[in-house]
Amino acid sequence: MTEPRPTDPARPDPGAPAALSQLDGPPAGRRHSALPAHRSGEAREVDDRWLRAERSGGVYDVAVVGAGPAGLSAAVTAAEQGLRVALVDAGAQPGGQFWRHPDEGAAWPDEGRGQHGWRRFTRLRDRLGRLIGGGRVEAFAERQVWFVEERAAVWHLHLTTTHAAVETPAPRLVRATSLVLCPGGYDRQLPVPGWDLPGVMTAGGVQALLKAHRSVAGRRAVVAGTGPFLLPVAEGLAAAGAEVLAVCEANSVTGWGRSPLGAVSVPGKGLEALEYAGALLRHRVPFRQRTALTRVHGEGSVTGATLSRLDRTGRVRPDVPPQRVEVDLVAFGWGFTPSLELVSAVGATTRVDVDESLVAWVDPNQRTDVPRVYAAGEVTGVGGAVLAAGEGELAGLTLALDHGVPVAGSRIEALQRGVRRHRRFAAAMHRAHPVPQRWAEWLTDETMLCRCEEVTVGAVAEVRDVLGAGDARTAKMLARPGMGRCQGRVCGFATAKLTACGRSLETTDLAPLAKRPFTAPVSLGELATTGEGED
Amino acid sequence: MRRSADVVVIGAGAVGAAVAWFATRAGLTVQVLERGQIAGGTSSACEGNLLVSDKEAGPELDLALYSHDVWTGELDEYAGLWEFERKGGLVVAASSTGAEGLRALAVRQRAAGIEVTDVPADRIADYEPYLTDGLAAAAHYPQDCQAQPMLVTAHLLRMAREAGAGVSTGTTVTGLLRDGDRVVGVRTDRGDLTAGAVVNAAGTWAGEVAALAGVRVPVMPRRGFVLVTEPLPPTVFHKVYAGEYVASTQSSEEGLQTSTVIESTAAGTILVGSSRERVGFDRTVSLPALREIAAKALTLYPSLKDTSVMRSYLGFRPYCPDHLPVIGHDPRAPGLWHAAGHEGAGIGLSVGTGKLLAQALSGVAPDLELTPFAPERFGDQVLRETPA
Ligand SMILES: Cc1cc2nc3c(=O)[nH]c(=O)nc-3n(C[C@H](O)[C@H](O)[C@H](O)COP(=O)(O)OP(=O)(O)OC[C@H]3O[C@@H](n4cnc5c(N)ncnc54)[C@H](O)[C@@H]3O)c2cc1C
Ligand SMILES: Cc1cc2nc3c(=O)[nH]c(=O)nc-3n(C[C@H](O)[C@H](O)[C@H](O)COP(=O)(O)OP(=O)(O)OC[C@H]3O[C@@H](n4cnc5c(N)ncnc54)[C@H](O)[C@@H]3O)c2cc1C
Numbered sequence: 001m002t003e004p005r006p007t008d009p010a011r012p013d014p015g016a017p018a019a020l021s022q023l024d025g026p027p028a029g030r031r032h033s034a035l036p037a038h039r040s041g042e043a044r045e046v047d048d049r050w051l052r053a054e055r056s057g058g059v060y061d062v063a064v065v066g067a068g069p070a071g072l073s074a075a076v077t078a079a080e081q082g083l084r085v086a087l088v089d090a091g092a093q094p095g096g097q098f099w100r101h102p103d104e105g106a107a108w109p110d111e112g113r114g115q116h117g118w119r120r121f122t123r124l125r126d127r128l129g130r131l132i133g134g135g136r137v138e139a140f141a142e143r144q145v146w147f148v149e150e151r152a153a154v155w156h157l158h159l160t161t162t163h164a165a166v167e168t169p170a171p172r173l174v175r176a177t178s179l180v181l182c183p184g185g186y187d188r189q190l191p192v193p194g195w196d197l198p199g200v201m202t203a204g205g206v207q208a209l210l211k212a213h214r215s216v217a218g219r220r221a222v223v224a225g226t227g228p229f230l231l232p233v234a235e236g237l238a239a240a241g242a243e244v245l246a247v248c249e250a251n252s253v254t255g256w257g258r259s260p261l262g263a264v265s266v267p268g269k270g271l272e273a274l275e276y277a278g279a280l281l282r283h284r285v286p287f288r289q290r291t292a293l294t295r296v297h298g299e300g301s302v303t304g305a306t307l308s309r310l311d312r313t314g315r316v317r318p319d320v321p322p323q324r325v326e327v328d329l330v331a332f333g334w335g336f337t338p339s340l341e342l343v344s345a346v347g348a349t350t351r352v353d354v355d356e357s358l359v360a361w362v363d364p365n366q367r368t369d370v371p372r373v374y375a376a377g378e379v380t381g382v383g384g385a386v387l388a389a390g391e392g393e394l395a396g397l398t399l400a401l402d403h404g405v406p407v408a409g410s411r412i413e414a415l416q417r418g419v420r421r422h423r424r425f426a427a428a429m430h431r432a433h434p435v436p437q438r439w440a441e442w443l444t445d446e447t448m449l450c451r452c453e454e455v456t457v458g459a460v461a462e463v464r465d466v467l468g469a470g471d472a473r474t475a476k477m478l479a480r481p482g483m484g485r486c487q488g489r490v491c492g493f494a495t496a497k498l499t500a501c502g503r504s505l506e507t508t509d510l511a512p513l514a515k516r517p518f519t520a521p522v523s524l525g526e527l528a529t530t531g532e533g534e535d
Numbered sequence: 536m537r538r539s540a541d542v543v544v545i546g547a548g549a550v551g552a553a554v555a556w557f558a559t560r561a562g563l564t565v566q567v568l569e570r571g572q573i574a575g576g577t578s579s580a581c582e583g584n585l586l587v588s589d590k591e592a593g594p595e596l597d598l599a600l601y602s603h604d605v606w607t608g609e610l611d612e613y614a615g616l617w618e619f620e621r622k623g624g625l626v627v628a629a630s631s632t633g634a635e636g637l638r639a640l641a642v643r644q645r646a647a648g649i650e651v652t653d654v655p656a657d658r659i660a661d662y663e664p665y666l667t668d669g670l671a672a673a674a675h676y677p678q679d680c681q682a683q684p685m686l687v688t689a690h691l692l693r694m695a696r697e698a699g700a701g702v703s704t705g706t707t708v709t710g711l712l713r714d715g716d717r718v719v720g721v722r723t724d725r726g727d728l729t730a731g732a733v734v735n736a737a738g739t740w741a742g743e744v745a746a747l748a749g750v751r752v753p754v755m756p757r758r759g760f761v762l763v764t765e766p767l768p769p770t771v772f773h774k775v776y777a778g779e780y781v782a783s784t785q786s787s788e789e790g791l792q793t794s795t796v797i798e799s800t801a802a803g804t805i806l807v808g809s810s811r812e813r814v815g816f817d818r819t820v821s822l823p824a825l826r827e828i829a830a831k832a833l834t835l836y837p838s839l840k841d842t843s844v845m846r847s848y849l850g851f852r853p854y855c856p857d858h859l860p861v862i863g864h865d866p867r868a869p870g871l872w873h874a875a876g877h878e879g880a881g882i883g884l885s886v887g888t889g890k891l892l893a894q895a896l897s898g899v900a901p902d903l904e905l906t907p908f909a910p911e912r913f914g915d916q917v918l919r920e921t922p923a
Contacts, residue, residue, distance in 0.1 A: 147820075147822060149820070149822055158822075345820070453802065463689070466693060467573075467689040467690070467692075467693055468573055468689065468692065468693070468696075468702065468704070469572070469573070469689070470572050470573075470704055470705075471572055473572070473575075474572045474573060474574065474575065474579075474685075477574060477579050477685040478574075478685055478686060478689055480802060483802065483804075484766070484845075485765055485766075485845065487845060487846060516846060517820040517846065517847050517848075518844060518845065518846055518847060521765070521843040521844065521845055522843065522844055523840065523841050523842060523843055523844070524762075524764070524807075524829045524832065524833055524839050524840060524841075524842050524843075524844055525829075525833065525840035525841060527762075527825060527826060527829040527844055528826060528829040528830040528832075528833050528840075529826075529830075530822065530826055531822070531826070
């Protein structure tokens with residue numbers, strides 16, 4: 001058993017700076033109000049800088065899980081409509097994956113460097129600060145929801161600290177009438193030979209290091225995979241001084257032309273792409289289409305990579321010799337996998353999105369089909385931070401409405417129009433950037449599939465072909481991919497693809513993998529004493 | 536009509552797989568039909584304890600000992616395929632009354648042919664160094680074994696296939712073909728199949744399949760939860776459980792009962808079981824059940840307090856009112872056979888069941904008397920259960 005590597009929390013950003021204003025909430029201008037609570041108070045064992053929980057208990061109107069673009073918008077909007085809100089996030093400060101930023105406790109005059117839509121974030125943060133100060137929002141930072149249950153029409157969220165070896169401070173239970181699930185997602189991974197070598201990172205992981213720690217993961221890099229998120233990562237690396245040898249896009253970006261409806265629906269996105277293209281040009285980073293990084297080389301750590309030309313189906317072209325490059329960093333981005341465990345735990349209906357991700361089904365108001373449960377952001381479909389924030393705000397207003405607060409219909413409709421437009425755009429993006437059909441042909445039997453349990457591609461092929469495992473769940477039972485510490489968050493998608501043998505993934509392939517009754521790990525000791533003295 | 540197969544087996548769980556393998560090996564042509572994936576039912580929602588220690592003298596123990604001989608005899612050459620281990624069980628008692636109960640049980644079990652060693656309190660650490668101090672007594676059962684249930688199921692099916700059997704997944708049996716009284720085949724959502732014998736190995740759903748023939752086989756669900764920890768260095772060496780477990784397997788209580796069964800797996804994780812509740816097919820994850828399982832496990836292994844639990848799962852044990860399985864021909868619907876209702880022991884009992892049923896199907900007198908397991912023993916009336 002190897003030491004499992006932590007799941008990479010950061011993800012890509014289809015986020016568009018130019019488009020951010022479109023969905024913006026209340027006007028700016030309230031920015032110079034009181035410092036938010038997160039600036040005051042000193043660090044305790046568990047960081048409470050943006051937390052002013054009164055530990056009052058009681059039943060909140062709403063509990064929001066996740067303080068990324070979606071959750072932050074939902075919490076702020078609902079609280080400004082007069083609801084009493086609990087906001088829970090595993091991170092120490094708000095922002096989620098997209099607005100991940102340096103430690104607010106230290107002085108970073110340029111904390112917004114490399115960010116998109118940063119003003120939008122700081123406005124949301126200011127509003128949150130005021131709401132916390134006014135007692136309308138209680139924020140629980142560095143807490144993970146490990147279990148969710150409904151008892152007597154009240155949602156119960158069981159919390160554990162994200163700090164190992166620190167006892168979870170009270171309250172370990174948050175109760176609320178309604179629930180908004182905004183847990184985001186994580187980088188989707190596709191194994192290739194050598195992808196488990198140190199020096200191979202997810203594109204989102206590279207981005208998170210840049211954003212939160214201003215640190216560059218390597219000196220000579222290739223950024224590879226598919227989708228627009230490769231561009232900001234390459235640009236970020238180049239701007240931070242790394243030599244980026246190439247951006248390898250497995251698809252052809254002329255694919256965009258095929259879905260004109262989606263592409264024109266959010267003009268800002270096109271501008272953003274141009275902006276990145278310009279930046280890559282300045283840094284002399286070649287952009288290679290229909291090219292994949294099909295093999296990572298190195299012993300102990302990455303020293304090289306093979307770049308191969310692909311045909312339309314994703315097969316390596318036999319007529320074009322592969323290129324071998326020397327690198328110490330490989331950043332892979334294959335899109336995102338939404339975190340579906342909370343959605344699955346409340347029993348909400350799921351569907352498979354255009355990018356073959358399992359996502360929550362929601363109505364045009366962000367309601368799931370479980371009463372008093374709403375979802376927003378990546379969990380309803382990957383589509384970038386602007387969409388996530390718009391959905392969060394829409395969920396916040398719907399919540400108010402459902403709690404009997406009058407809300408102007410026009411405001412809801414405007415948000416719905418924005419969400420629809422961004423959804424169309426996201427669908428077009430996904431259609432243009434599929435996982436190459438014949439990706440599995442790049443693999444060898446020895447290619448590692450599940451790093452936690454050290455299960456190879458060959459082992460999964462064997463249970464599929466010899467034992468008759470016809471889906472990912474059965475393969476997991478028989479060969480153990482996804483049984484380890486990360487519980488299939490990393491290898492689940494690839495395992496599903498390998499067992500589906502070329503057919504598109506369906507809910508029945510993915511839903512069993514997303515079922516994780518413990519939505520985060522919890523110690524036996526905490527489990528044994530949960531609820532003690534709290535109900 | 537031409538016969539599609541000598542035997543159609545409904546259900547590709549451990550029991551159906553064992554029936555398929557032994558029937559094929561006995562020279563019969565076999566077709567297995569499974570509505571989901573192989574091992575997709577309770578056989579992938581359980582633990583891998585193959586126990587003799589938790590059984591009182593009687594027909595279930597006879598079947599367990601017979602199965603033990605099959606596992607360690609003719610199936611021994613395949614042991615590696617399904618992570619078979621002769622681990623031995625260690626049953627512990629916390630109180631002196633518990634200890635007396637343990638000793639008395641051991642006396643009865645020895646008389647029935649089980650090997651048991653009494654372990655005094657001061658020797659327990661020789662077996663399980665991380666067990667809590669201050670236990671009153673323990674008993675060691677060298678015949679208790681462990682296997683990986685999904686691998687058992689998948690490999691038995693593969694072996695049957697390689698010997699000529701057919702296995703169709705994604706095929707639901709929706710009716711039985713009749714010729715007068717006789718059951719002569721099955722109707723599925725993918726067409727009809729005729730057969731000399733139809734074996735109902737539908738586990739917890741066997742009652743529904745029996746109902747297709749108009750006969751009553753009272754198999755009901757008994758829900759159980761199991762916790763899985765992160766992988767650990769070796770900490771638990773036997774199957775360790777509390778003496779009260781034996782009482783709880785025999786009980787018909789409706790409310791939540793939990794009793795600790797702890798085992799480590801080949802992958803380094805520890806499985807902590809389990810609970811028993813009669814709540815129908817309710818799949819709601821019950822925190823009270825999980826909490827109680829965790830709390831009881833910590834009384835045995837306090838050092839696991841900071842160990843992470845990665846996940847939990849639940850399954851529905853197929854149980855009959857008298858806690859015995861239903862195995863054999865059903866005279867009420869000639870041509871229909873049953874192999875179901877093994878409750879919390881269906882993995883361990885699968886191979887004995889499969890072998891005995893294959894003998895009966897081929898007209899050979901089974902090695903073990905099947906009368907105690909007769910499908911018609913409950914009559915057609917709905918019986919009132921009597922709590923044990
Ligand atoms: C093309 C593309 C480009 C992108 N570019 C970037 C980029 O440049 N940089 C970047 O960082 N992201 C990028 N993203 C992803 C971007 O992060 C998302 O679009 C956006 O953050 C989604 O917002 P969210 O609110 O849904 O989720 P998130 O921002 O992921 O927020 C979710 C929050 O929920 C918390 N959470 C989850 N589960 C639990 C739990 N059980 N208990 C408590 N808290 C929990 C998490 O800690 C997290 O803070 C990109 C995405 C795409 C598609
Ligand atoms: C928590 C828990 C722990 C347990 N621990 C142990 C243990 O340690 N040791 C042990 O020996 N046992 C244990 N058991 C019990 C064991 O799991 C069961 O007794 C055993 O799996 C039953 O196997 P089966 O083949 O009869 O049923 P299943 O595995 O459920 O197989 C029945 C199959 O029939 C199929 N089916 C049903 N209806 C139809 C239809 N109409 N058409 C087609 N297919 C159909 C189902 O889809 C299913 O796959 C445990 C059970 C639980 C719940």
